[in-house]
Amino acid sequence: MTITCILTDDQPLTLLELANACQVEPAWIAERIMAGLVITPIPARLDGALFGSRAIERTRQLLRIENDFDANPELAALVVDMMEQLTMLRRQIRQDHPVIDIL
Amino acid sequence: MQFKDYYAILGVDRNASQEDIRKAYRRLARKYHPDVSKEANAEQMMKEVNEANAVLSDPEKKAAYDQMGQGFRADEDFSPPPDWGSGFEFSGRGFGDGNMHDASEFFSRMFGHGGRNRHSHQMRGEDRHARIVVDLATAWTGASQTVSLRVPEMGADGQVVLREQSLQVTIPAGITEGQHLRVAGQGTPGFNGGPAGDLFLEISFRPDGRFRTEGRDVHGHLPVTPWEAALGGSIQAMTPSGPVEMRIPAESQAGRKLRLKGRGIPGNPPGDLYLELQVVLPPAKTEAARDLYRKMAETMPFNPRQEIRP
Structure with missing residues (x-):
């Protein structure tokens, strides 16, 4: 049987659904949204806010970094920012031509 | 089933303090964290390190593991006795970010029967996450693809076992890297008639040199x-x-x-x-x-x- 998937950016998640997806309490996410660490929801208030793919990924990364390294939320967010940059640069390198060393 | 020496995995002595265990865990988390590590087997190592930390940093699980593991060496054949776990209360989460399907068979059978399944009320199952790698062309054409998952399931003896599950999913055209697809009802089963959780599939494009x-x-x-x-x-x-x-x-x-x-x-x-x-x-x-x-x-x-x- 083939199962049809729904793109979370076409049908975004509520705060409770995002919390379920990341296995945290909604308050944990709300606290980080208010501090500007997760992602700005649409609309930019928590009541009725909706979240897409980037919010899921970012919330899970924040959670991992905070848990694995006992990091405070601001530090974890900084690490996640840098990881996003790193991913983008790695993709760029992957496509660029190999460097040839000439003596 | 093979015995896992969690002390050896973290590289600490059996008499290590909680502070020593935490330090060892952080050091190895830095080395093997899949988001940053360059080690070839980083993901697998991180799972083992997470699992070892979940047991040794939890006083209840550590006490049970210490009692059960006396005299066993790493990779030695091991099977827990039928009354295993009696007298211990495993109230904490599974491990890592709570994904039981990341757990080894050893961990699942030792500690997988604790927690939520003792609730008498209805409870929604947990959401699960997996990554799916597709060709870039799929973003234009869409595709039907088989996803293989390891699903934790309650056996007849009340122990959690991991079962292979294959799902045929339809990927819509227009996807981009890092987007999530939600597959309703394909997460872990609910408890006492509660609904199943959902499965989230993160899209990753197969590396394309062009x-x-x-x-x-x-x-x-x-x-x-x-x-x-x-x-x-x-x-x-x-x-x-x-x-x-x-x-x-x-x-x-x-x-x-x-x-x-x-x-x-x-x-x-x-x-x-x-x-x-x-x-x-x-x-x-x-x-x-x-x-x-x-x-x-x-x-x-x-x-x-x-x-x-x-």
């Missing part, structure tokens, strides 16, 4: 001959969605970026396709070819380094 994506925009290289770059003209270019006819402006240099509006990943609005010109010289392997290069040098004296001053 193209990379930034959201819906696609970037690639377009090899052209020196005369195509100098004189301009129409050429056929390969794009992820198939060949297109395009016009090269005259006097183009290598590195010039051409934009094909709306030719990126489909969507509303669709992305753009950026092609960077890459001037490729014909090989000078024959005398005739070398003569042509010499003739060019005579009739078109040109020094591309004249702007560069020491």
Whole structure:
């Protein structure tokens, strides 16, 4: 049987659904949204806010970094920012031509 | 089932303090964290380190593990006795970010029967996450793909066992890297009649040496001959969605970026396709070819380094 998937950016998640997806309490996410660490929801208030793919990924990364390294939320967010940059640069390198060393 | 020596995995002594265990865990988390590690087996090692930490940093699990594991060595055959776990209360979460399907068989059978299943009320199952790797072309065509997952399931003896599960899923056109697909009801089963959780599949494109994506925009290289770059003209270019006819402006240099509006990943609005010109010289392997290069040098004296001053 083939199962049809729904793109979370076409049908975004509520705060409770995002919390379920990341296995945290909604308050944990709300606290980080208010501090500007997760992602700005649409609309930019928590009541009725909706979240897409980037919010899921970012919330899970924040959670991992905070848990694995006992990091405070601001530090974890900084690490996640840098990881996003790193991913983008790695993709760029992957496509660029190999460097040839000439003596 | 093989015995797991969690102390050896974390590289600590059996009498290590909680502070020593925490330090060892952090050191190894830095080494093997899949988001940053360059180690080949980083993901597997991180799972083992997470599992070891979940047991040794939890006083209840550690006490039970210490009692049960006396006299066993790593990878030795092991099976817990039927009354295993009595007298211990495993109230904490599974491990890591709570994904039981990441757990080894050893962990699942030792500690997987604790927690939520003792609730008497209805409870929704947990959401699960997995990554699915697809070709870039899928973003244009959509696809049907089989996903294999390891699902924790309650056995007849009340122990959690891991079962292989295959799902055939339809991936819609218009996906971009990092997006999540939600598969309703394919997470872990609910408890006492509660609904199952959902499965989230994160999209990852198979590495493609020709193209990379930034959201819906696609970037690639377009090899052209020196005369195509100098004189301009129409050429056929390969794009992820198939060949297109395009016009090269005259006097183009290598590195010039051409934009094909709306030719990126489909969507509303669709992305753009950026092609960077890459001037490729014909090989000078024959005398005739070398003569042509010499003739060019005579009739078109040109020094591309004249702007560069020491």
